[in-house]
Each structure stands twice: as C-alpha cells, then as structure tokens.
C-alpha cells in the first residue's frame with residue numbers, strides 16, 4: 001500500500017514529509033515478510049545484531065547511544081494552550097512555541113533516510129476500547145519494537161476508515177543530541193512529537209506517550225481511565241478467576257507481580273495466576289456496573305537486570321524467542337545475551353552495553369559504571385509468548401476488576417497491606433502513593449518521592465484535575481472495585497526486608513480477594529482496614545505470627561511525619577486538588593491523633 005484512502009492521514013504525512021524530507025516513505029503492513037526484510041536491513045547496517053537462532057530464535061540485540069538510555073522526564077512536555085491545564089507537576093510549553101522550536105529540529109532530519117509509516121492500534125483492533133495511532137519514524141528499531149508492542153498493519157487502517165480520529169506521532173532520531181532532545185505531547189491536537197532520542201520509552205510512541213499521557217487526557221474527556229497498572233487474574237481450584245489491577249512506581253517489581261508464580265502451597269491446591277498486562281490498563285464501566293480493564297499493549301518492554309529463574313521465570317521464558325534485547329551484555333562465545341542478576345555465570349568473552357569488551361572480573365556490584373548491561377537495559381517481548389498469558393488477553397471486552405492495588409517502597413510507614421474505606425478514601429490512598437530510596441548498606445531511610453497512582457510522569461493534564469476525575473469515575477461505577485495499598489519493602493532495624501516478596505506476595509492478594517468477597521474480617525485502624533495477623537497465610541514461610549504483626553503495624557509517628565509531607569505535596573500540585581481529598585487528609589490526621 002503506497003498511500004491509504006484516508007485523506008486526513010495522507011495530508012498529515014505529506015506535511016510531515018515536507019518538513020523532514022525523507023528520501024522515501026515505506027508503509028509498515030504488519031506482514032512477517034516485511035518485518036524480516038527490515039531485520040535483515042538493520043543487521044546489515046549494524047543497527048541490530050542477530051543472536052544465536054538455535055538458542056534464541058528470532059532474537060536480536062540493539063545498543064542505544066550512550067547518552068540515550070532512559071526516559072527523560074526533564075525534557076518531556078505537555079503542550080496545552082493554557083499552562084494551568086498541564087498543571088504544576090508537568091513541564092509545559094506553549095503549543096505554537098513548541099511546534100516552531102521542534103520544526104527546526106525536524107527540518108530535513110530524514111534526508112538520506114526512509115520515513116516509515118506505522119499504523120497501530122492500542123487495544124484489540126476494532127474493539128470498543130481500542131484507539132488508533134500512526135507513528136512516523138526514521139528508525140527500523142522503532143518499527144521492529146512497535147511490531148511487538150502494538151498491533152500493527154493494514155487491518156488497522158481498515159478499522160480507521162476515513163476517520164480523522166487517530167493519534168499523530170512523529171519521531172526522528174536526528175543527531176541523538178541530548179541538548180535538543182524533546183518528547184512533546186499536544187493533547188488538544190492528538191499529537192506527539194519526539195526528537196533526538198532512540199530509546200524505547202521516548203520513541204515507542206504507543207506506550208507512555210499515547211497509552212498514558214494522551215489517553216489519560218482522552219479518558220477524562222470521554223469518561224474512562226488510562227492507568228499505569230498491571231492486570232492479573234487469580235484462578236482458584238474451582239476455575240473461578242478474579243482480576244486485580246495494580247499500580248507501582250518504577251523499581252517495585254511490577255512485572256514480577258504481573259507474572260507471579262504461586263507458592264508451592266497454593267500451587268498444590270490448584271491455584272494459578274494469569275497475566276493480562278504488566279504496565280498499562282485502560283478501564284471502563286461495563287454494562288454490568290463493574291469496572292472492566294484491558295491491557296492496550298501487545299508485548300512487554302521489561303527491565304532485564306534482576307530478571308532470573310527465581311524472580312520471574314515467566315518473563316525469562318517469554319524472552320527466549322521473538323525478542324529484541326537493548327543494552328544488555330553480548331556473550332560472544334555463544335552469541336547470546338546476559339545481564340546482572342541473570343545467573344552467577346557472567347560470560348568470559350563479552351561486549352558490554354556500550355559496545356566495549358567487558359571483563360566481568362572488574363564488575364563491582366556497588367559501582368554501576370562497571371555493569372556489563374545498563375541498569376535500565378530492556379527486553380521487548382511478545383505477550384503471547386508468556387507462559388502465563390491470560391486467555392482473556394485478546395478479549396474485546398476486557399476483564400472485570402475486583403480490586404485495585406496501589407503500592408510503594410516504604411521502609412517504615414506503610415504496612416504490608418491495608419484496605420481503604422471506600423472509593424473516595426481509596427482515591428486519597430492512591431494520591432499519596434510514595435517510594436523511598438534506602439541506602440541498603442546502612443539501612444538509612446532516603447528521600448520520599450510522591451508518585452500518585454504511579455502516574456506522576458504520565459498524567460497528560462493537571463494532577464489535581466486527575467484526582468477529580470478519579471472521584472468522578474467513582475460516582476459512575478455502581479459496583480466499584482475495592483481499593484488497597486501494599487508495601488513489600490518494610491525493613492527491620494538492620495535495614496533488611498522482612499517480607500519475602502516475589503511469589504509469596506500472592507498470600508497478600510488472597511487476603512485482598514477474601515475482603516472483596518466479604519469472606520474475612522479486618523481491624524479498623526487510623527489509616528484503614530488491616531488484616532488480623534492470623535488471616536495472612538504463612539504456611540511454608542519462615543515467618544511467625546509476631547513478624548506478621550510487625551509487618552502489619554501502623555507506625556503512628558511516621559504517619560504523622562508523612563501527613564506533613566503530603567500537605568507540602570498537595571500544595572505543590574496546586575489549587576485544583578479536590579476538597580474531598582483535603583477532607584480525607586484531615587480525617588487521617590484526626591485519626592492519628594486519637
């Protein structure tokens with residue numbers, strides 16, 4: 001297909017091509033034949049490296065520029081016509097000023113290069129949840145990643161028909177110049193412009209840019225929610241499956257929880273966990289009055305370091321075929337890949353993520369600069385290759401959500417789990433989500449970073465308005481999920497984690513689901529409902545009832561300190577924080593002083 005029939009699409013591509021001046025334009029049709037041609041071409045230029053096809057069929061390795069290894073929040077902008085609509089938490093630029101500024105960077109940036117046109121759908125093509133985007137890019141790496149992460153091809157254009165309702169994404173690597181790197185969102189125009197980066201989170205425009213920042217804006221306008229949440233299904237021995245959506249800040253083991261393997265005790269009884277999504281959920285009120293969720297993505301863009309047979313065997317298995325690895329170690333003896341935390345056998349003959357020979361003997365755990373794989377190195381893998389992928393992954397309607405779980409990394413403040421009192425209180429609990437950095441060696445408590453609903457870098461409008469949207473949604477869901485908060489990271493006096501985490505987190509999910517079905521009582525505390533220590537199953541664990549009590553304790557003093565921090569944070573968000581949340585904060589403060 002050289003041109004599609006949609007005049008809006010064609011006019012926009014003509015305009016973008018006039019600016020970027022590519023030598024040619026190629027449409028990505030979604031066929032395996034074309035994908036293979038692109039892989040071969042990228043191999044011939046060194047953009048990707050073909051790995052051992054016996055051990056890792058259809059797997060490739062890519063290295064980004066050394067200055068281009070992560071999302072750049074400082075260079076991410078929300079460009080609404082009024083500054084106050086982007087809010088205090090986002091960077092803002094006037095749309096006209098931004099288009100002018102970036103046009104200069106895009107001007108002629110594709111000379112001597114090819115512009116690829118990627119029509120993609122977030123969500124099952126043609127379903128009520130789905131939204132269409134078109135990404136224009138000069139990078140084959142982007143095309144190959146988008147073919148994994150989203151649903152791509154001619155069928156998407158067919159579903160679009162002659163509609164103008166699509167998200168216009170423009171990406172050029174340009175000079176990969178850090179000083180001129182911009183990831184800009186124009187929610188009022190359904191447009192995303194990304195320039196001077198080749199790193200996934202900045203350039204796979206369907207993911208954070210569309211499915212969270214633009215989608216959160218659309219969701220508010222249209223009455224649904226785009227959230228930074230995993231979705232999992234927990235199946236009981238009778239075959240009944242209950243679904244949970246959960247939001248965690250980065251580095252809290254979100255992908256591990258999404259693909260959890262039940263502890264032996266539960267496995268033997270016939271319990272199973274199914275992964276619907278590991279990063280993003282789109283949620284709508286269903287005809288039955290419950291909240292229904294889909295994962296709009298088609299793959300996982302997961303952090304490689306730390307992924308291993310123990311932490312996440314399902315993720316590891318998912319990456320054994322059809323995967324693009326980015327910035328990991330290249331094992332030259334086997335032509336395979338390695339990363340810190342994969343196993344205890346670093347390759348002797350290896351190339352590091354920067355492309356230099358790597359001597360594992362010089363690797364010092366405490367010095368990140370000696371790592372062979374970049375700490376944010378990634379795998380891009382197909383969801384359908386995951387051994388525990390849910391049978392509902394391709395469902396048109398999504399799955400009904402019984403519980404929403406918020407999480408954070410707190411050394412003292414948050415107990416292992418607590419339940420909010422209702423939707424409004426649950427929204428408050430989400431709004432005060434936070435993570436701490438802990439200096440592991442000394443056990444010292446680090447800085448608290450507040451990250452409401454894990455959406456701090458991803459809300460495409462004012463954070464106070466976002467809280468209001470949560471409250472408004474609550475009024476539209478006749479049978480809403482119950483809302484909980486978990487903390488897998490409480491530490492003892494020596495700074496060691498008390499809770500084993502990983503698969504054992506299922507024990508906490510079991511209590512959560514029991515609460516959703518009114519099958520277990522709870523203790524009413526200042527912050528919400530806490531389990532009775534004996535109601536979290538510890539069979540087969542090294543943990544006694546006293547330790548469980550310790551894990552569930554509400555530490556009034558640290559909560560009082562937290563209240564002060566929350567007040568400062570709400571102030572920073574600005575005057576659109578809903579009065580209902582200030583009421584919740586006042587109630588919490590009052591409860592703590594009783």
Ligand code: OXD
Nearest residue numbers: 071201249250279301
């Ligand atoms: C991610 C993130 O890459 O949340 O998913 O940072």
Ligand code: MN
Nearest residue numbers: 228250279280
């Ligand atoms: Mn994420």
